[in-house]
Each structure stands twice: as C-alpha cells, then as structure tokens.
Amino acid sequence: MSDLHRTNAAAESLTYVDVRSVSPALEYYTEESLLGGLWKRPELSPRDRSLVTVAAIIARIQTVEMPFHFVRALDNGVKPAELSEVITHLAFYAGWGNAMAAVAVAKSIFHQRGIGKDQLPPVKDKPLPLNEEVEKQRAIQVGNNFGAVSPGLVQNTTDLLFRDLWLRPALVPRDRSLVTVSALIANGQTAQISFHLNRAMDNGLTQAQAAETLTHIAFYAGWPCAFSALPFVKDVFERRTSH
Amino acid sequence: MSDLHRTNAAAESLTYVDVRSVSPALEYYTEESLLGGLWKRPELSPRDRSLVTVAAIIARIQTVEMPFHFVRALDNGVKPAELSEVITHLAFYAGWGNAMAAVAVAKSIFHQRGIGKDQLPPVKDKPLPLNEEVEKQRAIQVGNNFGAVSPGLVQNTTDLLFRDLWLRPALVPRDRSLVTVSALIANGQTAQISFHLNRAMDNGLTQAQAAETLTHIAFYAGWPCAFSALPFVKDVFERRTSH
Amino acid sequence: MSDLHRTNAAAESLTYVDVRSVSPALEYYTEESLLGGLWKRPELSPRDRSLVTVAAIIARIQTVEMPFHFVRALDNGVKPAELSEVITHLAFYAGWGNAMAAVAVAKSIFHQRGIGKDQLPPVKDKPLPLNEEVEKQRAIQVGNNFGAVSPGLVQNTTDLLFRDLWLRPALVPRDRSLVTVSALIANGQTAQISFHLNRAMDNGLTQAQAAETLTHIAFYAGWPCAFSALPFVKDVFERRTSH
Numbered sequence: 001m002s003d004l005h006r007t008n009a010a011a012e013s014l015t016y017v018d019v020r021s022v023s024p025a026l027e028y029y030t031e032e033s034l035l036g037g038l039w040k041r042p043e044l045s046p047r048d049r050s051l052v053t054v055a056a057i058i059a060r061i062q063t064v065e066m067p068f069h070f071v072r073a074l075d076n077g078v079k080p081a082e083l084s085e086v087i088t089h090l091a092f093y094a095g096w097g098n099a100m101a102a103v104a105v106a107k108s109i110f111h112q113r114g115i116g117k118d119q120l121p122p123v124k125d126k127p128l129p130l131n132e133e134v135e136k137q138r139a140i141q142v143g144n145n146f147g148a149v150s151p152g153l154v155q156n157t158t159d160l161l162f163r164d165l166w167l168r169p170a171l172v173p174r175d176r177s178l179v180t181v182s183a184l185i186a187n188g189q190t191a192q193i194s195f196h197l198n199r200a201m202d203n204g205l206t207q208a209q210a211a212e213t214l215t216h217i218a219f220y221a222g223w224p225c226a227f228s229a230l231p232f233v234k235d236v237f238e239r240r241t242s243h
Numbered sequence: 244m245s246d247l248h249r250t251n252a253a254a255e256s257l258t259y260v261d262v263r264s265v266s267p268a269l270e271y272y273t274e275e276s277l278l279g280g281l282w283k284r285p286e287l288s289p290r291d292r293s294l295v296t297v298a299a300i301i302a303r304i305q306t307v308e309m310p311f312h313f314v315r316a317l318d319n320g321v322k323p324a325e326l327s328e329v330i331t332h333l334a335f336y337a338g339w340g341n342a343m344a345a346v347a348v349a350k351s352i353f354h355q356r357g358i359g360k361d362q363l364p365p366v367k368d369k370p371l372p373l374n375e376e377v378e379k380q381r382a383i384q385v386g387n388n389f390g391a392v393s394p395g396l397v398q399n400t401t402d403l404l405f406r407d408l409w410l411r412p413a414l415v416p417r418d419r420s421l422v423t424v425s426a427l428i429a430n431g432q433t434a435q436i437s438f439h440l441n442r443a444m445d446n447g448l449t450q451a452q453a454a455e456t457l458t459h460i461a462f463y464a465g466w467p468c469a470f471s472a473l474p475f476v477k478d479v480f481e482r483r484t485s486h
Numbered sequence: 487m488s489d490l491h492r493t494n495a496a497a498e499s500l501t502y503v504d505v506r507s508v509s510p511a512l513e514y515y516t517e518e519s520l521l522g523g524l525w526k527r528p529e530l531s532p533r534d535r536s537l538v539t540v541a542a543i544i545a546r547i548q549t550v551e552m553p554f555h556f557v558r559a560l561d562n563g564v565k566p567a568e569l570s571e572v573i574t575h576l577a578f579y580a581g582w583g584n585a586m587a588a589v590a591v592a593k594s595i596f597h598q599r600g601i602g603k604d605q606l607p608p609v610k611d612k613p614l615p616l617n618e619e620v621e622k623q624r625a626i627q628v629g630n631n632f633g634a635v636s637p638g639l640v641q642n643t644t645d646l647l648f649r650d651l652w653l654r655p656a657l658v659p660r661d662r663s664l665v666t667v668s669a670l671i672a673n674g675q676t677a678q679i680s681f682h683l684n685r686a687m688d689n690g691l692t693q694a695q696a697a698e699t700l701t702h703i704a705f706y707a708g709w710p711c712a713f714s715a716l717p718f719v720k721d722v723f724e725r726r727t728s729h
Contacts, residue, residue, distance in 0.1 A: 014343055020360075022349045025411070026331045026342060028366040033403060034339065043395065059708075061304065061547065062340025064347055088512045095672075095708040096520065097548025099512060100500055104550055106508045117506075123514040149720040152529065152701030153712055160519060161709065168511070186338075188431060188674060189710035215395030222302075222338040223404065224432035226396055234392040257586055263603075265592045268654070269574045269585060271609040276646060277582065286638065304547065305583025307590055429581075431674060458638030465545075465581040466647065467675035469639055477635040 013067040034219055043212035047077040051175055052213050054078075054086055055182035056220040058102045059094040065220075066105040080115045085170035086179050088121075092165055094183045121170035128167045135162055174204040181205075182213060185229045186221035193232040198240070207237055256310040277462055286455035289319040294418060295456050297321075297329055298425035299463040301345045302337040308463075309348040323358045328413035329422050331364075335408055337426045364413035371410045378405055417447040424448075425456060428472045429464035436475040441483070450480055499553045520705055529698035532562040537661060538699050540564075540572055541668035542706040544588045545580040551706075552591040566601045571656035572665050574607075578651055580669045607656035614653045621648055660690040667691075668699060671715045672707035679718040684726070693723055 019027040039049055050073035057065045073083055087106060091099035109115075139158050147154050166176065177200030184192050197210060205213075214233060218226035262270040282292055293316035300308045316326055330349060334342035352358075382401050390397050409419065420443030427435050440453060448456075457476060461469035505513040525535055536559035543551045559569055573592060577585035595601075625644050633640050652662065663686030670678050683696060691699075700719060704712035 014346055018350050019343070019346055022346045022353060023327045023331045023363065024360065024366050025328070025364055025413075026334055026346070029331070029334065029403075030339075038399075041395065056338075057340050060338060060340060062338065062344065064343045065340040084509045085511070088509045088515070090708075091512055091515065092705075093708050093710060095542075095546060095548065095711075096516075096705050097543050097546060097551035098708070100505070100550045101548065103500055103505055103508045103512070107504050110508060117510065120509065121511055123510050146716045146720060149716060149723060150697040150700040150712075152527065152698055153704055153716070156524075156701060156704065157709070160515075170511075183708075184710055187708070187710065189714055190434075191676075191714045192710045211393040212395055214393040215399065218396055218399065219335075219339050222333075222336050222341070222426075222430070223400065224336060224427055224430065224435045225338075226393075228432055228434045230389045230392060230396070234389060237392060257589055261593050262586070262589055265589045265596060266570045266574045266606065267603065267609050268571070268607055268656075269577055269589070272574070272577065272646075273582070281642075284638065299581075300583050303581060303583060305581065305587065307586045308583040433677075454636040455638055457636040458642065461639055461642065462578075462582050465576075465579050465584070465669075465673070466643065467579060467670055467673065467678045468581075469636075471675055471677045473632050473635060473639070477632060480635060 014064060038216060038219060041212065041215070044209055044216060047073075048178065048209065048213075049216055050076040050078050051086065051178050052182045052216050053220055054083070055090065055094075055179040056186035056217050058087065058090045058098050059183040059186040060221060061098055061101050062220075063101055063105065066102060067109065070102075070106055070109050074109075074113070080110065080113075080119045081121050081170050082175070084120045085168065085176075088168075089165065089171065089176060089179055090183055092161060093180050094187065121168065125169055127164075128169050128173065130163065130167060138162065174200070177203045178205055178209075178213065181210070182217055185214070185217050185225055188225055188228060190228055190232050193229055194236055197233060197236045201236070201240065207240075210237075257307060281459060281462060284455065284458075287452055287459060290316075290321055291421065291452065291456075292459055293319040293321050294329065294421055295425045295459050296463055297326070298333065298337075298422040299429040299460055301330065301333045301341050302426040302429040303464060304341055304344050305463075306344055306348065309345060310352065313345075313349055313352050317352075317356070323353065323356075323362045324364050324413050325418070327363045328411065328419075331411075332408065332414065332419060332422055333426060335404060336423050337430065364411065368412050370407075371412050371416065373406065373410060381405065417443070420446045421448055421452075421456065424453070425460055428457070428460050428468055431468055431471060433471055433475050436472055437479055440476060440479045444479070444483065450483075453480075500550060524702060524705060527698065527701075530695055530702060533559075533564055534664065534695065534699075535702055536562040536564050537572065537664050538668045538702050539706055540569070541576065541580075541665040542672035542703050544573065544576045544584050545669040545672040546707060547584055547587050548706075549587055549591065552588060553595065556588075556592055556595050560595075560599070566596065566599075566605045567607050567656050568661070570606045571654065571662075574654075575651060575657065575662060575665055576669060578647060579666050580673065607654065611655050613650075614655050614659065616649065616653060624648065660686070663689045664691055664695075664699065667696070668703055671700070671703050671711055674711055674714060676714055676718050679715055680722055683719060683722045687722075687726065693726075696723075 016027055019030060039046065050069065053069050054073050057069055070083065074080065083106065087099050087102045142154055142157065166173065177196065180196050181200050184196055201210065210233065214226050214229060259270055262273060282289065293312065296312050297316050300312055313326065317323065326349065330342050330345045385397055385400065409416065420439065423439050424436065424443050427439055444453065453476065457469050457472060502513055505516060525532065536555065539555050540559050543555055556569065560566065569592065573585050573588045628640055628643065652659065663682065666682050667686050670682055687696065696719065700712050700715060
C-alpha cells in the first residue's frame, strides 16, 4: 500500500484506492488492524517488524508487497546494507529465485534513493568471530546424520553457510536469525524451526520477541503458517525453560 | 486461458494459442481433461469449483491464472461481493500479500464490469449469529495449548478471526470454510486440515463435496498437495462416521 | 542472470549489474559459488542440473529466473520437446498455474529460437510400455488406502497420470522422475518423496545423482527445503541398501 510509482513490471504497488475498489473491508483491516494495530504493538520494534515482514514476503515471493515494505524497512531504520544482506541471506534460506525477485524491486528503490556501492556490504569483509566449539558440534551432528546421504549438501552447509554467510558482519547474528526464523515460518518449514529458533535465542532474541514474531507473521504468511509453527515454538520455549 | 486483455502487468492472461505454442499436449489436457472433464463432473457445482479454484490460485499466487478464473467465478455465479470477501478472507488465511496480488487483478475486472462500491461488502455489517458454546470451547483449547506461547496470536485469532471475519455475512460459513480448506490444501498446511475440514462439514459441506474438492484441487495445486492432504481428510471422514 | 531481453512482463531477467547494484556479495556468490562452483561439480551433468533447476523454479513460480534457466536448459542439451514436456508434467505435479507461468516465459523463447510445432511433442504419441504388475500393485495400494476417501482423485491418478502422462515418450521415465522429485523437494512435499524417489531410482537415477540433486536444489529452493527432505531421502537410501 503506497503511492510509490511502479518500480518494475513485476512489482506494481497498490494504493488504498485500489484496495478499496475491490474490498473496503480489506482496506479497513489494513489500516486499522494491521498498520494501525499490529505494527504499533510494543512487543517488537518497528525495525524488527520490518525485518520479519521483509523476510516473509521474500520467502513467499509476494512481489506486490515488496516496494512498500522495502521502503518502509529503510524508513524504520533497516540500513541499506542490512536490507542488501537480508536479500543475500535469503538466497540461501528461501531460494536463489526468491532473492532475485527481491533484487528486481530493491534495485529501483536503491537507485531512487541514491544508494550506491559505498553503502552496500563488500563481497568480503572481516568475519565475525566464530564459536568453534558450537560449530564443531553442529558439523559433527549433521555429518553423522546426513554426511553419507548428501556429502555435497553437508559440506556446502559448513563452508558456505556456517563458516561464511553467518559470519558476515553486515547483519548482526540476532537479526540474521530473526530473518531466518521468519522465512522458515512463512514457508511452512516447521522441521527446521527448532534448530534456528534455539540459535536465534542464543543470539539474543528474547522469548517475548519470538512470540510476537509469530503474532506478526500470521498476517503476512497467513494464520495457518503461524499455527503450524506454534507447537514447534512451544517445544523450544519449554525445553529452554526447563533447563 | 482466455482472450481477456491484459488486466495488469503482473497478470497477463494466456490464450490457447500461447499454450499450444509451448505444449500442444498441455492445451489438450486443459481443454479435455480439465475444463471439458473435471469441471463437468456433477459432484461439485461450477460455482463451488470456482470457489475452490480461486482459493487455490490465490493461496499459491498463481497470478497468470487469476484473470481467467476471477472472470469465470463471476460467470459461474460467485457474486462480486463474494469474490471480494474471498480475497479479504484469504488475507488472513493465505497471507496479506496473497490477497494484494489478487486485488491487483480483481480491480481491473471489477472496473471493466462496472462493479462499484454498492456491490461490495461494507466494512462493517450485521454479524452472523455466533455459536458461543462452540467458540468458547475453541478459545479455551487454543488458549490452554498456546496462550502462553504467543498471547498476541491467540488473542488476534479470537478477536479478528472467530469473532469478526468469520461472522461477516458476505460469505456464508459453508463457502468460507470451503475457501479455507482449499487454501490449506493448496499451501500444504496439512496440520490445519483436521480443524477446518470438521468445521466445513459442520457448516454444511458434505463428505462427497469434500472428496471432490480434493479431486479438483489436485489440478490447481498439483497432485502432491492433494495426496499429502489425503490421510488427514481420511481421518476426519472416519472419525465423523464412527461417532 | 542474463542479458536476455524481456520476454514478457512477468519475467524480466536480471543482469549481473542489477544484482551488483543491490548486493555485490550476491553477485559474487552467484558467479563463484553457484554458476562457477555448484554447476561444475561432476556428480551431476549440466543437463541434469538444468532439469532439476527448471523443475524447482517452476514448482516455486520463481518467474524472474525462468528466462535465464529455460535458455540455459536448451543450451545444456535439454531438447525443446523435453522442456515442453517438463512444463506439461509439472502442470500435474506442481499445479496448472505453475505450468502456465512457465508457458508465459517459454513461448517467447521458443518464438525467438524458431521452435515450432514440429519440434514439440504431439498431443498423443505411442505410449512407452507399462509395467502392468507394478502399476497394478500401486493402484491396489492407493485404492485400498484412499479409494473411499476421494474416488475421483484416485481414478484420475490412474487414468491421467500412471496410464497416460508417465507413458508419454517425450521424456524418458528417469528424467520425468528427476523432475518430479525435484518439484517435491522444492515445494516441501516431503510425504511424497519416498514413493517418487524409489520410483526415480527404479527408473535409473543413481544414489549419487539423487544425493547431488539435493546439493543442487538447496540453492534454488533454499537450504530448509533440502534439509527437510534429508531424513526422507536417507530413509529411502537405507531401505534400498538393506534389501
């Protein structure tokens, strides 16, 4: 919802007038329940809500929502370098074509705002410190489970994800985890929630923020995705509390 | 498949000539097996088939199919107010961006057909009667299971969905349930089928209609979605029969 | 990624310059890790990688990637008739609208390359031989499980899929299976992996090729889809080995 001009053919933004012409009720819910309600709840900052929303709409390739929410993310304090890095991250966690659909929209917004290379993360940067012990345990466990099933996938997971992408400093690990968990929920990848929600909370996401992420994402990925995630989120919360 | 002119950039309709130029077999299956076969089966009315189809293509953001099937839905007896309400409903059950992708197509069709505000559901209308006992049981069960996990999601589910959206009179509960179940199957949300299929049948969907919904949706969401839903649908049928 | 001109409104291809303007890192990963790395691994031929990629991007409706990868598939030795048949096959295995999104892109590429009807599979062709015993067992098992749940779906599965589509000679069964398995993984349809991966291996896909398919598809469907598939793939491998 915005008055943004078309940024490209695949991502024409809608205006409130457009929405009203099909569903006055949907316009009302958008203004009152969503932008005027959910987004104002204090349990999650507007910047966090933008990270969750952007992750969800890229994970679902909801191109029509991208121009509005990419601009909103920048306005809510997501730096251009961070939005760039979210897209890079989701190439691995939601699919290359999902990231490319986001590139098609973001390039016009970056161009309009004069965001150039100097504001984008470099190809290679000083990596964040790695917790070698935690990563070693992860690699051993995945290797034992699946090393013989798909050695290439297991090796790439170590080399490209946990010893490269996750160490890029353009997005702090807590935000990278928040984006990852949001994409998992939005894509119905419930089997991966346990590992990544635990990692997110180890990286500093609070339980209250994780709970509100579910509240938020229900609107962007649909209630069924949020409800299908609930038992897995509950299990993570309970196991961490009982420790 | 239609000769509809482009309604917008994201939703160019294909003609039979286009399909034939890539796959004569796909044109044949579309004419013979799908439109000339499946759609003619008496187990489900053309109007119901349109509701199922529209729900599936919005749930999957199959924009290329939207112009043809939105027009077909209107021609099959889905009222403009009902199509509008299906889109509003799916904002909650398939994601806001899914509904917005549908708005982008529907606005042109509504404009072409001179469908104005007087034919659309109002923002607020006299709500349908609520079965307080059933809703109370639902709320207690969800609250006990998940109230401590994501209080915001649980509260919104009560306030926005079961005490607001589901009571809107623009779509009768049986049709609203049919759209919901179709979106769940099309999105692979098997964990939510049991609750909503039972609700659909409580709302008047017959077992034969539910069975044929699966037959129909296999074409629009792909066979794997239909087959993954089968055990859950079977379980609902068996439990209701043994009562 | 390509310099292909727009083939249609829904499928504008991106150039490296576009990607760089949003994320220099994503351009790097695309050139080095993906096209210059993954695609060069000997475990799967470029033609097979194209089949897997095309199946994944159609299954996920990643329209922005379609022009580049359809052209690449043709250049990697996928015949026009085979690409046509992949699209036809995925109408049934990923959804009619998914196939139609592919038609919208392929028609321009076929037109540009002068690919006409003589290079496309005919509507009806001499069917491949059917293993009646295997098909009989399949039909009995599915019939016993689900024949009373959705008779139409079960009948269509026999008539349209296993006694028609799968016997079309335009795609050899091994390739048809590879496309099917790739679409299942890309759409998170894990419950269907066991049947179709076994069928794929019966049709000649080696375990090493199946393993590398997972490695490959992680990039196009996202890591979570590949990891959610891993336990199901592992189970198939182990059961076949222990026989």
